[in-house]
Amino acid sequence: MTSFPSIISRRRRIRWHGTPNALKDAVFVVVLWASGVLAIGAMAGVLIVLAIGSAPALSQAGLAAFVLGADWYPTAGEFGLVAMVAATLAVSAGALLVAGPLGILCAVYIRYYAGDLAGAAFRVVLMTLAAIPSVVYGLWGMTVLVPHIAAWQPPGTSLLAGVVVLSIMVLPTVAVLAEAGLRQLPSSLYLGSLALGCARHAAIKRIVLPSAKGPVAAACMLGLARALGETMAVLMVVGNAVAMPDSPFASVRTLPANIALEMAYAIDVHRSALFVSGLVLMAMVGLLLAMRWYWGGPDDPQF
Template structure:
């Protein structure tokens, strides 16, 4: 009886794993089966490095969207990573016990807020400030970077705090025994020891920033042109797909699926970096 039950459970787990793998395989097959022929029709160089996206003229250059995605993500990293890591250090080593639950619940709440709410916050709070200070419409690279920086904070804070708490206390105690102060012990003994976990948290945050759509659409301006400044509008790869897929047909639709293939490649690169980081840490 026990043997049959164990065999049944193994088969259930195996089938569940197969369903997960099959789902990924079907998504990949759909994207590549529709996207690669589109790249061939348009021309790989023209599609990747083309500067004009004008479907009505059958011009499908996504280079401005690639640059837009990279710049917005880089801006989110520059703004969000330092804040996230410093917040994690505070929560792990300097936060008073009475205040920690408030911080913990606040970070968890940030993780659970829908992206459209972040976008609405950016549209009503961040965009008007940028419009007042720098002029223009306010919907810009800067606004999108700030919103994405806020959105990736929960991932970076949670993973970084867990990594810091996983560092053996001997690192901290040994540093104190050698005469270092608490702050120096944390920043020069524990932080380097938790480096791999912190980098993993940053990479996961970058993955969310690259794939984010709704919030970016609301604050980025959605102009399919190369950026000429941080206060100018831009369109990302994800925004381009969402904005036009609803009415696209023919080669236009295939070009949007090919855009998803490029985005999928970016995500694969991020996951590869994540795996290499874990491997080097081990």
């Protein structure tokens, strides 16, 4: 009986069994934690790089020159972002005013009106809208929308064109997230109100939507965050003159468009000023994310 284990142990000594298991386990754990750290590092890296890029302009002109200054002549030391921040907010808020209610109606349709097949088909429509590249929206806006607006109120490239294009782009975000929020509600709410004799529209308006206020608001916040950051489609239709948005037909320039337009030739402080534009944009998005977390939406991690 004693010979059996000794044979195994002798063979172990003779044959090479590859890397010891303990080492493999250790390597695995290190790789695992490194992946987690890398994900955090990616986020931190983007913010740090943004801060480093902004530092020269911020130390030269000061933050006040950016957030209070009215004029943007970066090569002459005028770094005012006020007009562009106002334009970014105007375009995004306009888009949300259109896409918010429409998106909520679309979510209600999928959840409470459509059958399985129609609901799935309409989801495909929303996904397709979300998948269309922003340059394609921009191209459509330039060739269809802008000429129509120009025939009415020249020159056509305007805040209004930006709002229309952007609201189409933001709509699927709001609709899909609001639908996810509605899905999280206990079905007893809706079924219970029907059982009490509510009509469908009344149950939705008085019971369902008020109960889903948080998630629906969070969906709108994320739609707004999307709108703030959208670059190319807006750039292609708003005209890009740096001016306060004083009429829907005025040509304006948004913060992301400003970066995209000038980054190609900007050097030194001018380049750094564009990083400050990015930082201000990021701060606006961060504020919206904070509001979204406060309202606690559907924890859709795709965002």
